[in-house]
Amino acid sequence: MKRTTTRARLARVAATAAVALAIAGCGTSSGGGDSGGSGDEGSGTGEAAGFTPPDIPMAQKLGAGEGEVDILAWPGYAEDGSNDPNYDWVTPFEKETGCQANVKYFATSDEAVNLMKTGEYDVVSASGDASLRMVASGDVAPVNTDLIPNYADLYDYLKDRDWNSVNGQMYGVPHGYGANLLMWRTDVVKPAPTSWSVVFDGASEYAGKVTAYDSPIYIADAALYLMKTQPDLGIKNPYALDQDQLAAAVDLLKKQRENVGEYWSDYLKEVQAFTTGDTVVGTTWQVIANVAEGEKVPVDVTLPEEGATGWSDTWMVAAEAKHPNCAYMWMNHIVSPEANAAVAEYFGEAPANPKACDIAAKGHCETFHAGDEEYASQIHYWTTPIPQCIDGRTDVTCTDYGDWTQAWTEVKG
Structure with missing residues (x-):
């Protein structure tokens, strides 16, 4: 049977998300919709950051x-x-374990956080802007990785990080990851950019045709640029911003706003904007670039010299899961070579299990830089901004995701 194209798969994912968003109605308290997690040094949000999670028992x-x-x-x-018969990793799980999978999709991280509070779900794919919120609220439990045989095979650089662990204790299983890249039309933007300056300090050259990701978490992109270009601000982690640092990032984004033609959150709309030339430069994902290139749009992408933000999603288990054994079985299954390869291909990301690269389509892991630790070290994965500065500072209070949401509203006007 003919494989479904990447564009068609993206359309289905986008359509499902749109339906979920409509169901969500008026939205939730604070936060945005980010599919993803910081390539920042250090392991876990330790006690130095002042974050002590609730005492939730771990499965033994x-x-x-x-x-x-x-x-x-x-x-x-x-x-x-059901969307594409070539991509089915749920049915094999059900046959192997006897656990019927009841799946509900969510459209935003905020929606996921609120749905987990209902106690109706056993396991969740949490992005980095949601995971610590779930830990802090006591809605997810620490994960006993000894009970997940496939965990041992996962890339070490995805384990024990700020967005999926606390004080050295894992709170989930790494699933897949990717970078927020810089994309440009090669027939318009010359020479080929190597820095994020093309969408910040130099954005006026392409006024009205710059694009940026539409979410409060995009503030981290500005903070990362400032971290590299204005070291006097003292930014050490783009997700740990005090009030002055947040203000500097917001100021930069307001200046960028004058040159932004459209903010994007819908993958296919970004492809269309680059196709028509309404957008010529801005942030993107590798899978979006693949679609554009497949449709003969003259684009190229790079991971700029300053590095990039990105996502590393984590499967987490509910603190009061009604089906904890099946939840652990699911976490083990989703990072098995077969399932991890399938989901990485379908969604468009690097798998967390290197053995998946032996099964994935030829060239997939090379395209998404799976296993390239040097490349991964340049990615600052989405991490929930919290008052306790995750860069280790204890003499100031950092801004949280609510502050970022309010700031993003100010940026967009």
């Missing part, structure tokens, strides 16, 4: 499956073949 052993599991997932993360 597993028993028989309970017959079902309630999964809360980003669109495209739990496919059963």
Whole structure:
């Protein structure tokens, strides 16, 4: 049977997200929709950051499956073949474990955070702007990785990081990752840019045709640029900003706003904007670039010299999961070579399990730089901004995601 094109898969993922967003109605309290997690040095949000999570017990052993599991997932993360018969990693899981997978998709990280509070879900694919919120609220439990056989195979540089662990204790299983890249039309933007300056300090050259990701978490992109270009601001981690540092990032973004033609959150709309030439330069994902290039749009991408933000999604288990054994079985399954390869291909990201690269389509892991630790070290994965500065500072209070949401509203006007 003919494989579904990447564009068609993206359209289905986008359509599912749009439906979920409509169901969400008026939205939630604070936060945005980010599919993803910081390539910052250090492991875990330690006690130096002043963050002590609630005392939630961790599973010590597993028993028989309970017959079902309630999964809360980003669109495209739990496919059963109904969208594309070539992509089905849910059915094999059900056959192998006897756990019926009940999947609900969410459209934003905020929606996921609120849905987890209902206690109706056993396991969730959490992005970095949501994971610490779930830990702090006591809605997810620490994960006993000894109970997940496939965990040992995962890339070490995705383990014990600020967005998926606290004080050296893992709170989830790394699933896949990717970078927020710089894309430009090669027939317009010359010479080929190597720095984010083309969308910040030099954005006026392409006034009205610059694009940026539409979410409060994009503030981290500005903070990363300032971290490299204005070291006197003292930014050490783009997700740990005090009031003055946040103000500097907001000021930069307001200046950029004068040159932005359109902010994007819909992958296909960004492809269309680059196709028509309404957009010629801005942030993107590798999978979007692949679609554009496949449609003969003259674009290229790079990971700029300052590095980039990105995502590393994590499967987390509910603190009061009704089906904890099946939840652990799902976490083990989703990072198995077969399932991890399938979801990485379908969604468009690097798998967390290197063995998946032996199964994925030829060239997939090379395209997404899977296993390239040097490349991954340049990615500052999305991490929830919290008052306790995750860069280790204790003499100031950092801004949280609510502050970022308010700031983003000011940026867009």
